[in-house]
Amino acid sequence: MMDTxxxxxxxxxxNEAAPDLIALSEAIHASPELSFEEHVSARLCIDFLxxxxxxxxxxxxxxxxxxxxxxxxxxxxxxxxxEYDALPGVGHAxxxxxxxxxxxxxGLGLAAxxxxxxxxxxxxxxPAEEGGAGKVLILDRGGFDGIHAxxxxxxxxxxxxxxxxxxxxxxxxxxxxxxxxASAAPWQGLNAGDAMTLSQVAIGLLRQQLPAGxxxxxxxxxxxxxxNVIPSLVTxxxxxxxxxxxxxxxxxxxxxxxxxxGALATGCELSMEKxxxxxxxxxxxxxxxxxxxxxARAQGRSFExxxxxxxxxxxxxxxxxxxxxxxAIHPLIDIKTHGAVNHQPExxxxxxxxxxxxALLDGACSLASVGADAASDPAxxxxxxxx
Numbered sequence: 001m002m003d004t005x006x007x008x009x010x011x012x013x014x015n016e017a018a019p020d021l022i023a024l025s026e027a028i029h030a031s032p033e034l035s036f037e038e039h040v041s042a043r044l045c046i047d048f049l050x051x052x053x054x055x056x057x058x059x060x061x062x063x064x065x066x067x068x069x070x071x072x073x074x075x076x077x078x079x080x081x082x083e084y085d086a087l088p089g090v091g092h093a094x095x096x097x098x099x100x101x102x103x104x105x106x107g108l109g110l111a112a113x114x115x116x117x118x119x120x121x122x123x124x125x126x127p128a129e130e131g132g133a134g135k136v137l138i139l140d141r142g143g144f145d146g147i148h149a150x151x152x153x154x155x156x157x158x159x160x161x162x163x164x165x166x167x168x169x170x171x172x173x174x175x176x177x178x179x180x181x182a183s184a185a186p187w188q189g190l191n192a193g194d195a196m197t198l199s200q201v202a203i204g205l206l207r208q209q210l211p212a213g214x215x216x217x218x219x220x221x222x223x224x225x226x227x228n229v230i231p232s233l234v235t236x237x238x239x240x241x242x243x244x245x246x247x248x249x250x251x252x253x254x255x256x257x258x259x260x261x262g263a264l265a266t267g268c269e270l271s272m273e274k275x276x277x278x279x280x281x282x283x284x285x286x287x288x289x290x291x292x293x294x295x296a297r298a299q300g301r302s303f304e305x306x307x308x309x310x311x312x313x314x315x316x317x318x319x320x321x322x323x324x325x326x327x328a329i330h331p332l333i334d335i336k337t338h339g340a341v342n343h344q345p346e347x348x349x350x351x352x353x354x355x356x357x358x359a360l361l362d363g364a365c366s367l368a369s370v371g372a373d374a375a376s377d378p379a380x381x382x383x384x385x386x387x
Contacts, residue, residue: 045104075120129317148385157340166315202262285327
């Protein structure tokens, strides 16, 4: 039997803390920090939690901006994952300020009933979701050992339970050639810009041969210094995605061959460097996701897109790696964006204001209720404890 009183108590605590949670979200939004540089955001979260009785370990798993905040002593360990890194140029255009605040709120709510439910609550600060694979590093370094379930919600332009989460590799590319005067003696140069251009053409041609679900995209980060100097160093950052880790492993050599072709044709040297561990595809836990859907609907959320079989949104996240290691959920929660999508400046703006605040609190209340239900349902609890 699920403990509805516990879930109601958790939601009441969250709603009472709403002004502080909203202020936390606004403060993180106002100080956008890139991957592994989230010192202000992490400190805001840590101060919030220590003032409310959580025991916080930070640095965590060798990362200065990671933390593990713990409350309770039950045998069932449930983690709420907080992200707080921003994007270059557009700040919190993926809503990580709301993710952090909703996860802290959910953990705060469940902590209020932790003793009744026999739960240990973890609120885990996970840096560098935008390409740094903070959760993968925590996973590989043992930070998730003993955790039975991990929960979070992610802001989006609509509510959605299931998504097409793609496996992804992030990597840097550099071509090294030789400078020369572009007019007086171009034959003395080795043009690294030409190497990059040829590689991009090859990738463009490759795209028509790719199966559905495979994606390649990148940006040149340094294209040279002056128009009349043949560039000796040109760099880019690229991502390759696919529907599974296995398919991603098959895609990567084909993309690498495109860059090798650019080097071969121009005589430049090629360097390719992975900038983080690979992200996998995601497998959400059906029982926990069903509980989330129930509680989110009770908050007024609708999942018409899931019910109608609409095309699934695609993205990548290091939460996917966590989902393959333990029961986990990562549903999308709607904020009103007026047509904007994630990673646009307009989405950054939409992550503040009344609708964003509603999503923050709805997400926190729904996640806390999932934790309370999972802890009080004998079958789910036993299954989680067997992990």
